[in-house]
Amino acid sequence: MQIDIKQPVLAKNDRLAEELRQLFAEKHVYALDLLASPGAGKTSTILATIDALRDEFNIAVIEGDIASNVDAKKISAQGIPAVQINTGGACHLESSMLKKAVEALDLDRLDLIIIENVGNLVCPTDFDLGENAKVMILSVPEGDDKPLKYPGIFQVSQAVILNKIDTLPVFDFEVERFEEALNQLNPTAPLFKISATSGLGVDEWASWLAEKIRSC
Amino acid sequence: MQIDIKQPVLAKNDRLAEELRQLFAEKHVYALDLLASPGAGKTSTILATIDALRDEFNIAVIEGDIASNVDAKKISAQGIPAVQINTGGACHLESSMLKKAVEALDLDRLDLIIIENVGNLVCPTDFDLGENAKVMILSVPEGDDKPLKYPGIFQVSQAVILNKIDTLPVFDFEVERFEEALNQLNPTAPLFKISATSGLGVDEWASWLAEKIRSC
Numbered sequence: 001m002q003i004d005i006k007q008p009v010l011a012k013n014d015r016l017a018e019e020l021r022q023l024f025a026e027k028h029v030y031a032l033d034l035l036a037s038p039g040a041g042k043t044s045t046i047l048a049t050i051d052a053l054r055d056e057f058n059i060a061v062i063e064g065d066i067a068s069n070v071d072a073k074k075i076s077a078q079g080i081p082a083v084q085i086n087t088g089g090a091c092h093l094e095s096s097m098l099k100k101a102v103e104a105l106d107l108d109r110l111d112l113i114i115i116e117n118v119g120n121l122v123c124p125t126d127f128d129l130g131e132n133a134k135v136m137i138l139s140v141p142e143g144d145d146k147p148l149k150y151p152g153i154f155q156v157s158q159a160v161i162l163n164k165i166d167t168l169p170v171f172d173f174e175v176e177r178f179e180e181a182l183n184q185l186n187p188t189a190p191l192f193k194i195s196a197t198s199g200l201g202v203d204e205w206a207s208w209l210a211e212k213i214r215s216c
Numbered sequence: 217m218q219i220d221i222k223q224p225v226l227a228k229n230d231r232l233a234e235e236l237r238q239l240f241a242e243k244h245v246y247a248l249d250l251l252a253s254p255g256a257g258k259t260s261t262i263l264a265t266i267d268a269l270r271d272e273f274n275i276a277v278i279e280g281d282i283a284s285n286v287d288a289k290k291i292s293a294q295g296i297p298a299v300q301i302n303t304g305g306a307c308h309l310e311s312s313m314l315k316k317a318v319e320a321l322d323l324d325r326l327d328l329i330i331i332e333n334v335g336n337l338v339c340p341t342d343f344d345l346g347e348n349a350k351v352m353i354l355s356v357p358e359g360d361d362k363p364l365k366y367p368g369i370f371q372v373s374q375a376v377i378l379n380k381i382d383t384l385p386v387f388d389f390e391v392e393r394f395e396e397a398l399n400q401l402n403p404t405a406p407l408f409k410i411s412a413t414s415g416l417g418v419d420e421w422a423s424w425l426a427e428k429i430r431s432c
Contacts, residue, residue: 037253038337038366039358066338068364089368091307091338119365121254122282122307122336141357141380142255148284149335150254152305164357170386 013127016095020102020130027107030213031115033093033129035153036137038119041163043071044196045137046114050080051199052206057111057213062101064093064118071116081105092123095130112213121150132216133158140164144173147181154185159192161205166195229343232311236318236346243323246429247331249309249345251369252353254335257379259287260412261353262330266296267415268422273327273429278317280309280334287332297321308339311346328429337366348432349374356380360389363397370401375408377421382411 024031036042043063050059060081063072067086075082083101085093098115105113115131117124125134136157138146141164147154154160160182168175175193182191190208194201240247252258266275276297279288283302291298299317301309314331321329331347333340341350352373354362357380363370370376376398384391391409398407406424410417 037255037335037358038362039253039355065365067367068361070361070364089338091336118338119253120307120336120338122305122334123339139255139357141355141383142253145284145286146254148286149281151283167357167383167386170383 010126013095016099017128017130020095020099023102023107024113024130024132025216027110028216029107029110029113030216031113031129031131032209033115033117033124033131033134034137035117035121035124035134035157036119037121037139037142040119040137040139040142041196042116042119042137043074045161045163045194046075046116047078048194048196048199048202049114049206049209050075050078052202053112053210053213054080056210058109059112059114060105060110062098062113062115064097064116066090066118087118091118091120092127093117093129094127098129121146121153125152125156132212135159135161137161137163140167140171140173143171144175144178144181147178147185151185154182154189157186157189159190159208160186162191162193163196165193166198166200226342229311232315233344233346236311236315239318239323240329240346240348241432243326244432245323245326245329246432247329247345247347248425249331249333249340249347249350250353251333251337251340251350251373252335253337253355253358256335256353256355256358257412258332258335258353259290261377261379261410262291262332263294264410264412264415264418265330265422265425266291266294268418269328269426269429270296272426274325275328275330276321276326278314278329278331280313280332282306282334303334307334307336308343309333309345310343314345328425337362337369341368341372348428351375351377353377353379356383356387356389359387360391360394360397363394363401367401370398370405373402373405375406375421375424376402378407378409379412381409382414382416
């Protein structure tokens with residue numbers, strides 16, 4: 001019964017996602033869909049990425065949240081256009097929501113749109129937003145067993161960011177065990193180990209992303 | 217359209233939840249539905265709770281995960297009956313899943329069933345499992361702004377646990393700001409500040425729970 005319900009919703013989503021994908025390609029805008037648990041550091045990673053790339057690229061951010069606009073405010077405070085989507089309860093963004101947000105942006109002036117999805121390791125994996133890449137962030141305090149428990153999100157991600165590596169001494173997180181599990185699920189995804197708040201490791205991640213933006 | 221889809225699913229879920237609620241009441245078993253983000257420390261909190269209460273009560277655990285049985289193994293290693301539910305992609309437990317798991321337990325011998333829901337701050341809030349209480353765990357590394365972003369889960373919880381308080385010096389988490397936001401959303405829910413791995417603060421939480429079990 002669940003399948004009957006899900007399919008038509010996904011089909012409609014995928015049609016709109018395809019339209020968005022074409023629009024992004026036409027305008028040479030790279031769209032990055034950022035996925036993570038609540039509190040893994042999505043907004044901090046976006047701020048660090050903006051810092052690293054704003055001299056070369058024009059960036060905008062679309063913030064997906066159940067409620068509130070605290071994240072959009074943090075982005076706007078950096079002089080970067082930010083559009084807030086409140087899903088009103090939905091656990092993920094859908095392409096219909098994204099379409100409205102994109103319409104509020106001037107795509108001719110942009111090189112990169114970073115989409116901060118709702119904090120959730122499950123639901124957002126099923127929804128194509130027409131993005132160029134889904135990238136996920138795991139943070140050290142969440143534990144190294146997450147690939148075993150939430151395999152789907154690790155499989156759909158083109159790259160994986162391990163955030164809060166400055167807290168490795170405080171938590172029982174074995175980086176090697178995590179890398180092995182990740183490698184089994186997704187052998188081609190690069191892993192970037194960063195501390196978004198201190199800037200540690202951000203350069204490597206930003207270089208990877210810059211390369212993608214330039215060639216899109 | 218989303219409403220048309222959701223209502224029949226919830227109606228069926230609520231019917232089964234009501235059956236479970238009656239069963240738990242008949243058997244004088246207290247059912248606790250534990251909600252949190254991935255990596256907030258649900259399993260560690262369950263282990264600490266078992267430690268504190270196993271002398272007085274007979275306990276079983278039902279583990280909800282997308283995939284894997286690593287959590288159920290940790291519980292079984294403590295000599296506590298554990299049933300693993302793999303949701304195969306679903307972002308929350310439903311009462312139909314719980315019913316099957318409950319059938320694998322001997323309710324006549326139990327006082328407390330702890331249900332570890334799928335790691336998610338959004339989807340599990342909508343699904344009644346017939347439990348006596350939903351209790352949520354937030355962990356310090358997730359940040360003090362979570363009540364603003366995920367208000368629903370704070371509102372449905374009968375009590376809130378703030379875990380990993382031993383890491384407060386490492387993170388920018390203002391306990392007072394968090395308590396204010398929580399108080400606005402849910403003025404009656406007690407807040408228990410704990411470190412599940414070190415045992416700090418667990419006694420107070422366990423006493424609250426013990427009182428509930430005794431009077432059910």
